[in-house]
Amino acid sequence: MPANAFNGRTDYGIGIGLRVPHYAHILERKPVVDWFEIISENFMCGGGRPLEVLDRILEQYRVVQHGVSLYFGSADKPDREHLKRLKALVKRTKTPWISDHLCWGSVDGTYTHDLLPMPYTHAAAKRTAEKIRQVRDYLEVPICVENVSSYAEFHASEMTEWEFLTEVVERADCGILLDVNNIYVSSKNHAFNPYDYLNGVPHHRVGQMHIAGHTKFEKYILDTHDHPVLDPVWQLYAHATRLCGVTATLLEWDDRIPSFNEVHDEALKANTFIAEAHLRQAYGGQASTVVKAKAAQRQPRARRARAS
Amino acid sequence: MPARLDSTSDLRSFQRLMKDAVVRPLGPGYRMQKRWRDGRPMADVAAGFVRPNDRLTAFERLEIYNRMYWFRIIDSFHEDCPGLRAVLGDRKFDRLAVAYLTKHPSRSFTLRNLCSHLEEFIRAEPRWTAPHTALAREVARFEWAQTMGFDEAARPVAQPADFARTEPGRLRLSLQPYITLLELAYPVDRFVIAVKKRDTLRAEASNATTSGPTAARKRRVARPRRERCWVAVHRVDNVLYYKRLEPAAYRILAALRDGQTLARAVMAGGRGVTPAQVQDWFALWAKLGWLCRRK
Known part of the structure; x- marks a missing residue:
């Protein structure tokens, strides 16, 4: 869905996360980038260097806010002070939508600063959807909720994760930030078929996608965001793009961050799959015969644009 | 459950x-x-x-x-606390961290506020930092002041018209929220600068070599000896600075921060302060944008 109610009817392309090690490169060289995703919490301060950098970025680029602490799934009520600061930032960035995670991480006002998995129950889905609606009504901006990667499941769960995600977003009438890397990580940790997950969510609600790298351990996979995107995740991304259409896509790289160009080039690999989806829209079932040649044409064009 | x-x-x-x-x-x-x-x-x-x-x-x-x-x-x-770590050493620092974070888990959506109660904790439970508790408290205050200096709000700077409009006996100014005034028993500012220099050198050394500890990695920064000093942690053009203050200047700024009128704040400077000194200080503070109207 290139543009829908859940991403503010925008048609953004491929973005990357705005990270401190890249500030100097971006501000000095002004590379061509479709958009940047910022972590809202890093800019919900009173002033100083973070807001100065943000304002300079906003002069040149489109910015979308991604949060890590709204904790839609927490039993606690939304924190008014938090929401006030977030709304001030929304006004500053003019973000067409905001995203945060389908998880919890605080209770009784104590924060774990983690994205903890939900028990997949109907009561939790109802409560979570109520909070999403409250937050959206206050912020007056569309919301996409992101599926998290997880390492634990609970006896109390009454449904699969994708059924829970579907129930929450249908009840809240909000969008989905579909993180295909998280689906892959959780599918390995919980032994489900990631394609069942992709096939099972409401595709028309997907407003944005995330791709990222992860780390394999002996008994589980950790969502570390410190590697290039691995092949099985690209394959999932391709499938998701077939199902949902061309969607604003962002590469997350948060640890052991390489150069700006390396991160951006990794993100631009998504063009291959986006090209396929474009052709599929244009040519229907015959697309696969022309995909490779067309995709190869698109990639250098994106690189030239960045370098100019 | x-x-x-x-x-x-x-x-x-x-x-x-x-x-x-x-x-x-x-x-x-x-x-x-x-x-x-x-x-x-x-x-x-x-x-x-x-x-x-x-x-x-x-x-x-x-x-x-x-x-x-x-x-x-x-x-x-x-x-957030490289200076405190240098005071205590790694093992003791980690024990303090666990004790502190167990008693004061994060109550904020941002990790930025993690150390907001650290000085208070060190005072209440000195066993974690003994025998360096006095120094540890000051370094914790100083490092929290840096957090505030980095991204706390800036308010509109007081203008000459504010001074002209209201007589000194009634005019109440304030300090920028990002400024912290510190009266210290140790030269913590110089100590923290030395720790940062050491750590920068460490980082550079670790990129330059792949084997064996370097001299920079081994080097310890000596704990400072007692020496009273007065410091403002502030920022200019969004860069963090530490400015040493004369005791009288510190007293005037502290009085303004605490809500005293301009006239009373100047008196708080003490008898030895000359009008020329006061004028110079206010000119500098105005240039740095330190003074603002009270809310």
Whole structure:
């Protein structure tokens, strides 16, 4: 869905996360980038260097806010002070939508600063959807909720994760930030078929996608965001793009961050799959015969644009 | 905790239990503690709400979150308090971190506020920092002042018209919220600068070589000897600075910060202060944008 109610009817392309090690490169060289995703919490301060950098970025680029602490799934009520600061930032960035995670991480006002998995129950889905609606009504901006990667499941769960995600977003009438890397990580940790997950969510609600790298351990996979995107995740991304259409896509790289160009080039690999989806829209079932040649044409064009 | 989660209250009970397990200090070898707080085997507690899979027990799955919590939070603590770490050494610093974060877990959506109660904790529980408690308290205050200096709000600067409009006996100004005034018994500013220089050198050295400890890595920064000083931690053009103040200038600024009128603040400077000195100080503070109107 290139543009829908859940991403503010925008048609953004491929973005990357705005990270401190890249500030100097971006501000000095002004590379061509479709958009940047910022972590809202890093800019919900009173002033100083973070807001100065943000304002300079906003002069040149489109910015979308991604949060890590709204904790839609927490039993606690939304924190008014938090929401006030977030709304001030929304006004500053003019973000067409905001995203945060389908998880919890605080209770009784104590924060774990983690994205903890939900028990997949109907009561939790109802409560979570109520909070999403409250937050959206206050912020007056569309919301996409992101599926998290997880390492634990609970006896109390009454449904699969994708059924829970579907129930929450249908009840809240909000969008989905579909993180295909998280689906892959959780599918390995919980032994489900990631394609069942992709096939099972409401595709028309997907407003944005995330791709990222992860780390394999002996008994589980950790969502570390410190590697290039691995092949099985690209394959999932391709499938998701077939199902949902061309969607604003962002590469997350948060640890052991390489150069700006390396991160951006990794993100631009998504063009291959986006090209396929474009052709599929244009040519229907015959697309696969022309995909490779067309995709190869698109990639250098994106690189030239960045370098100019 | 109820077996079924049918209400928000049930969800809260579930989240309290899991939060308590996640934020509980790690045991030996950075592993989850084997016993729950009531003495039950932790494996049983975990199995009560976490499903095992074919590779991991419920205990092991919960432990991933317990370990990630502490690694993340200690990492943030290290980042915010390099000076305090240099005062205490790594092992003692880590013990302080666990004790502090157990008593004061984060109550904010941002990790930026993690150390907001640290000085108060060190004062209340000096055993974690003895025999360097006095220095540790001052370094903790100083490093928190840096956090404030970095991203606290700036308010509109007081203009000459503000001074002209209101007589000094009634005019109340304020300091920018990002400024912290510190009266210190140790030259903590110089100590923290030395630690930062050492750490920068370490980082550069570690990129330049792949084997063996370098002299820079081994070098310890000596704890400072007592020396009274007065410092303002502030920023100019969004860059953090530490400015030494004369005692009288410190007293005037502290009085303004505390809501005294301009006339009373100047008097707080003391008898030895000349009008020329006061004029120079105010000119400098105005240039730095330190003074603002009270809210």
